[in-house]
Amino acid sequence: MEVLIMAILAIGLYVFAKVILKEPILPWKEKNTQLTGISLKRKKGKKHVAVTAGEEEPDPFREMFKDIKEINSHMVRFNNNKFVMIAEVEPVNYFLLSQxxxxxxxxxxxxxxxQINYPVQFYLQNRYIDLSEPIEMMRDTMKSQEDLNLNALEYGQTLIEDLTKWQAVTPRYETRRYLVFYTTINPSEIKADDQEELEEKVLDKAFQELYRRLNTAKNALRKADIDVQMLTNEGIGEVLYYAFNRRKAVKNKFKDTNLQEQLALYVTADQNLERIEMVKEMIERESNRESKEAEKEQAS
Known part of the structure; x- marks a missing residue:
C-alpha cells in the first residue's frame, strides 16, 4: 500500500514538473518544432512551398521616424509639416538646496x-560617461610640464592607468534632460508667389514659433538657475545617435564621426573658397542639364 501511494505521488510530481516546464508528458513524443527564425520547405504535389514562421525585427529608426523629412534650421521636419525643436536643460542639485x-x-x-497653452514633452536620455577627454588632457599636461619630479610623474601615470581600467571595467552613465517643442504649419495659410518662397516662409514661421516657446521656457526657468539651450542640427543628430546606438556609442563616439567627416555630404580635403564655388556651379549646371533632359523625354 505504501509503495502504491509513493508511486502515485511520484507520478503526480512528474506530471506537475512537465506542465511547469512546458514539456510533453509522454517521453516518447517529440516536442513541437520551434519555427521561430527557421525557413522550412514542404512538398505540395510538384511545388515547393516556403514556410517562414519568424518575422524580421523592425528597424526602430524607420518605425519611429518613418515620416521624417529632414533636419533643417535646428528643427526636425516631418512630411506633414510638423516641426520639432529640442532644448537641453542643465538641472540644479535640488536635494542639496534648503527648504x-x-x-x-x-x-x-x-x-x-x-502660463503655457501648448504641449511640451520631457525627454531623458542616459549616456555613457566618457573619460577619454579628461584622461587625454591629463596626459598632455604631464608631457608639457618639464619641472615635475619623479614622484608626481609616477602618481600621474598611475592615476591615468587606474582611470582607464575603471572606465573599461565599470562603465557609468549620466542622464541628459531635454525639452521637446513641436508645432504643425499649414502651408495653405501662407501667401507666396512661388514654391521656393513658400518653403522659406514655412521654415521661418515654424522656427519663430518654436523659438518663442523655447525662450519662454528659458526666461521662466532662469529664475530657478535652470539653464535651457537650443540644440543645433549637430546637437539633434547627437541625440538621435545616442538614442539608437546606446551600446555602440561606448566605443564609436559621436565626436569621432564628425572628425572623420562622416557627417559631410562630400568627404574631401581642405579646399579654398574659389574651388568650392566652382564645384557648386558645376553641380548646379549638371542638375539643370539632367532636369532639361527629363523634360524632353516626358514631352516626347
Whole structure:
C-alpha cells in the first residue's frame, strides 16, 4: 500500500514538473518544432512551398521616424509639416538646496507650466560617461610640464592607468534632460508667389514659433538657475545617435564621426573658397542639364 501511494505521488510530481516546464508528458513524443527564425520547405504535389514562421525585427529608426523629412534650421521636419525643436536643460542639485530654495524652484516651474497653452514633452536620455577627454588632457599636461619630479610623474601615470581600467571595467552613465517643442504649419495659410518662397516662409514661421516657446521656457526657468539651450542640427543628430546606438556609442563616439567627416555630404580635403564655388556651379549646371533632359523625354 505504501509503495502504491509513493508511486502515485511520484507520478503526480512528474506530471506537475512537465506542465511547469512546458514539456510533453509522454517521453516518447517529440516536442513541437520551434519555427521561430527557421525557413522550412514542404512538398505540395510538384511545388515547393516556403514556410517562414519568424518575422524580421523592425528597424526602430524607420518605425519611429518613418515620416521624417529632414533636419533643417535646428528643427526636425516631418512630411506633414510638423516641426520639432529640442532644448537641453542643465538641472540644479535640488536635494542639496534648503527648504526655501526648493520651494522657490517649485513655484518657478509651476508658474511656467501655468502660463503655457501648448504641449511640451520631457525627454531623458542616459549616456555613457566618457573619460577619454579628461584622461587625454591629463596626459598632455604631464608631457608639457618639464619641472615635475619623479614622484608626481609616477602618481600621474598611475592615476591615468587606474582611470582607464575603471572606465573599461565599470562603465557609468549620466542622464541628459531635454525639452521637446513641436508645432504643425499649414502651408495653405501662407501667401507666396512661388514654391521656393513658400518653403522659406514655412521654415521661418515654424522656427519663430518654436523659438518663442523655447525662450519662454528659458526666461521662466532662469529664475530657478535652470539653464535651457537650443540644440543645433549637430546637437539633434547627437541625440538621435545616442538614442539608437546606446551600446555602440561606448566605443564609436559621436565626436569621432564628425572628425572623420562622416557627417559631410562630400568627404574631401581642405579646399579654398574659389574651388568650392566652382564645384557648386558645376553641380548646379549638371542638375539643370539632367532636369532639361527629363523634360524632353516626358514631352516626347
Amino acid at each position: 526655501d530654495e526648493q520651494e522657490g524652484i517649485d513655484i518657478t516651474f509651476e508658474t511656467w507650466l501655468a
